Amino acid sequence: AVNGSRLWQSLMDMAQIGATPKGGVCRLALTDLDKQGRDLFVRWCEEAGCTISVDKMGNIFARRPGRDDSLPPVIMGSHLDSQPTGGKYDGVYGVLAGLEVVRSLNDMNYVTEAPVEVAVWTNEEGSRFAPAMVSSGVFAGVFDLDYGLSRADLDGKTMGEELARIGYAGDQEVGGRKVGAYFEAHIEQGPILEVEGKTIGVVTDCQGQRWYEITFTGQEAHAGPTPMVRRKDALLGAARVVDAVNRIGMKYGPLACATVGLMQIHPNSRNVIPGRVFFTVDFRHPDDGILKAMDGELRAEVERIAGEIGLETEFQQIWYYAPIKFDESCVAAVRKGVERTGHSFRDIVSGAGHDACYLSKVAPTAMVFIPCIDGISHNEVEETTPEWSTAGCEVLLHAVLDRANA
Amino acid sequence: AVNGSRLWQSLMDMAQIGATPKGGVCRLALTDLDKQGRDLFVRWCEEAGCTISVDKMGNIFARRPGRDDSLPPVIMGSHLDSQPTGGKYDGVYGVLAGLEVVRSLNDMNYVTEAPVEVAVWTNEEGSRFAPAMVSSGVFAGVFDLDYGLSRADLDGKTMGEELARIGYAGDQEVGGRKVGAYFEAHIEQGPILEVEGKTIGVVTDCQGQRWYEITFTGQEAHAGPTPMVRRKDALLGAARVVDAVNRIGMKYGPLACATVGLMQIHPNSRNVIPGRVFFTVDFRHPDDGILKAMDGELRAEVERIAGEIGLETEFQQIWYYAPIKFDESCVAAVRKGVERTGHSFRDIVSGAGHDACYLSKVAPTAMVFIPCIDGISHNEVEETTPEWSTAGCEVLLHAVLDRANA
Ligand SMILES: NC(=O)NCCC(=O)O
Ligand SMILES: NC(=O)NCCC(=O)O
Numbered sequence A, B: 001a002v003n004g005s006r007l008w009q010s011l012m013d014m015a016q017i018g019a020t021p022k023g024g025v026c027r028l029a030l031t032d033l034d035k036q037g038r039d040l041f042v043r044w045c046e047e048a049g050c051t052i053s054v055d056k057m058g059n060i061f062a063r064r065p066g067r068d069d070s071l072p073p074v075i076m077g078s079h080l081d082s083q084p085t086g087g088k089y090d091g092v093y094g095v096l097a098g099l100e101v102v103r104s105l106n107d108m109n110y111v112t113e114a115p116v117e118v119a120v121w122t123n124e125e126g127s128r129f130a131p132a133m134v135s136s137g138v139f140a141g142v143f144d145l146d147y148g149l150s151r152a153d154l155d156g157k158t159m160g161e162e163l164a165r166i167g168y169a170g171d172q173e174v175g176g177r178k179v180g181a182y183f184e185a186h187i188e189q190g191p192i193l194e195v196e197g198k199t200i201g202v203v204t205d206c207q208g209q210r211w212y213e214i215t216f217t218g219q220e221a222h223a224g225p226t227p228m229v230r231r232k233d234a235l236l237g238a239a240r241v242v243d244a245v246n247r248i249g250m251k252y253g254p255l256a257c258a259t260v261g262l263m264q265i266h267p268n269s270r271n272v273i274p275g276r277v278f279f280t281v282d283f284r285h286p287d288d289g290i291l292k293a294m295d296g297e298l299r300a301e302v303e304r305i306a307g308e309i310g311l312e313t314e315f316q317q318i319w320y321y322a323p324i325k326f327d328e329s330c331v332a333a334v335r336k337g338v339e340r341t342g343h344s345f346r347d348i349v350s351g352a353g354h355d356a357c358y359l360s361k362v363a364p365t366a367m368v369f370i371p372c373i374d375g376i377s378h379n380e381v382e383e384t385t386p387e388w389s390t391a392g393c394e395v396l397l398h399a400v401l402d403r404a405n406a
Helices: A006-013 A032-047 A092-107 A134-139 A145-150 A159-163 A194-198 A234-251 A288-309 A330-339 A355-359 A386-404 B004-015 B032-047 B092-107 B135-137 B145-150 B160-168 B192-196 B236-253 B288-309 B328-341 B355-359 B385-405
Strands: A050-052 A060-064 A074-078 A117-120 A183-185 A200-206 A210-219 A258-259 A264-265 A276-285 A310-321 A345-350 A365-369 B049-055 B060-064 B074-078 B116-120 B180-189 B200-206 B208-217 B257-259 B263-266 B275-283 B312-321 B345-350 B365-370
Touching: A006 A032, A006 A092, A006 A345, A006 A386, A032 A050, A032 A060, A032 A092, A032 A117, A032 A310, A050 A310, A060 A092, A074 A092, A074 A345, A074 A355, A074 A386, A092 A117, A092 A386, A117 A159, A134 A145, A134 A200, A134 A386, A145 A159, A145 B049, A183 A330, A183 A355, A183 A386, A194 A200, A194 A345, A200 A330, A200 A355, A200 A386, A210 A234, A210 A288, A234 A258, A234 A264, A234 A276, A234 A288, A234 B236, A264 B263, A288 A310, A330 A365, A330 A386, A345 A365, A355 A365, B004 B032, B004 B092, B004 B385, B032 B049, B032 B060, B032 B092, B032 B116, B032 B160, B060 B092, B074 B092, B074 B355, B074 B385, B092 B116, B092 B180, B092 B385, B135 B145, B135 B355, B145 B160, B180 B328, B180 B355, B180 B385, B192 B200, B192 B345, B200 B328, B200 B355, B200 B385, B208 B236, B208 B288, B236 B257, B236 B275, B288 B312, B328 B365, B328 B385, B345 B365, B365 B385
Parallel strands: A074 A117, A074 A183, A183 A365, A200 A345, B074 B116, B074 B180, B180 B365, B200 B345
Antiparallel strands: A050 A060, A060 A117, A200 A365, A210 A276, A210 A310, A258 A276, A264 A276, B049 B060, B060 B116, B200 B365, B208 B275, B208 B312, B257 B275, B263 B275
16 A cells, blocks of 8 residues: 555665765754655655645645545654764654655545645754654743754754755744644664564553763863872763763663663863763653662762762753653554554564654644664664565555544 | 063963963964964064074974073973863963073063073973874974974874964974983972962972774664664763773773774764774873783773674874883982072872973973962963962072083
């Protein structure tokens, strides 16, 4: 019922924009390349007969009218921004699977009862601007618009400025409208489906997350004549926290995840004892109580380590959301879609955050996962197969029809 | 005999070039600001009647003729480049104390037997281009010219390119000429003189150094759905090495120093497990055997840590020099200078590397230290006093006269 090779070709075409030497993509949110990706998506949607609107967070909605266009739309979507060394599918798959559903409905001259939309959410990755999923968060009323537009990258450029610069500061209010249902297709980004030989993951839950920003300030001094015992080495402190974060992750395993992904060392000179280090911590767990326990251990470790070296600490939890349960009827619609298409499946908990997490606050929501090779994502070698890609899109189509004709 | 306030004023004037908000200096080697500093020095020397020459490494020599100008010159000098967040005195003091000696000789219409030169050595800090003291090293024949000119910064720009760009790629051959003696005045950069209440450090030795570059390669992956046990986190490895480096420094203390000053994380994104980390290690000890033992422990720790996480390792010692003993007769000349001027003093071992270390390979060499406040250097708050500055310059004058009239 869907054209899998057309979908695959679109994935490959989009992957040209920001293509990296190792087969991945670098298309950071609100860069010129992000604009190119958005422009291509908009052109494709217009060619498919959709009407485009853009909201003040730069979220794009491509609408295919329903028989009763006053009904709340069923929205499919995900994001087009990537990590600095990201893959071809993370986010893009959910957007283009949505487009393929529209194209397939067109091929069949099928008119849904309710309108169907394909959404592109701005800055899902949280790499250039933290936190992740910020624009779907504004749409869902979790963040206010000012907060969203004032998120700044490490050079101090804000999302508001960058949206205006690339011409995607839309005029539509963000959110505040009724959504019939939201479905997001995505690569799993973990190893479970592939290991168990299942084609489809029916996503029932999403683990909770806490993100932190920590700055240690010690004292810059000469690496030569400064005795070890007189030092206040901010990097030594940060290093010990990296190790502690790993210990906390292992302790609450196998479901806990704990990562330091970003670190900036000041002044970053070979023969200077680092005086200041800024770094981030990313904690995840499907159980909110455990996530809270991890939080407590991190705070204690940071305090202990700063104390033993004599560092000043700025510590901020900059993002938190509790584990999320998706809507039972939407999950059932996905499961029905799997049954109709006959693909193998299992229920699964998402380890990554997705725009669906925030959409679930304002709309009945569910997700469809397909496997990715070796569970690898946020890496240029991220890969899936045309067969899995087609299967996920078929399930998405059925789930959408289930809700758009309800 | 010297004009201490003129010297202090020159220090303050030079500190305007690259001045930082916290009272320090950022004048990285071969930047536009370094050019401005060099230009100012050259102008001052010409006003003092000196002849300027520049060699192919950009080392500058300002020459005041002797009565017998065929005698090998007595050279005073140090460097004008700074750390990214450096101070006003590190290097600059030795250069401008040399200039003040020349100005004082002019004031007195004093003609030395041998010519006297003030030298500025290119890229002593080793911050923008590693290793440190590279151009005095070429002058001393420790490195060849190609090696020196091909040193590259983290953006890949070479010293040769940057020398040409700022107009300081001179035409004179580097080194290969006879030097009567070399004297370098410098702030101590450590706490000993101030703690003991001594005005002058008579530098007898310089500790040895080993610098390393290490790259750990693991696997980039998503911080959310990637189980802890499947990770190959390059930053976790680097963090453990930072801790190990500190342990090694403490173990061989109180004289050992061990520092990780620079680290680059790839891709440096909050929700990506770091796939590659590049970092440096700086080891120092006055005993070459202990320095060798530290080297062995580092190699073992890096191998162990890489093994436990599953990381690939590139490990390179990029710089080594054994502890250095300065020339006894030059050290005696400094000591005589201290006696004549009546300042308090003690013998001292330099914890930092200095151009004098390499000059000592081709010329009788010694150094004069003055205290700096709290022993702090490689920091914007680096400070000394006009009194100490004057005292060091007086001692330098006497030591130079001792050798230039010998
Ligand atoms: N799906 C995905 O990669 N989202 C980025 C936000 C996160 O780190 O969970
Ligand atoms: N004196 C000084 O700061 N030299 C830089 C080279 C070193 O780190 O020893």
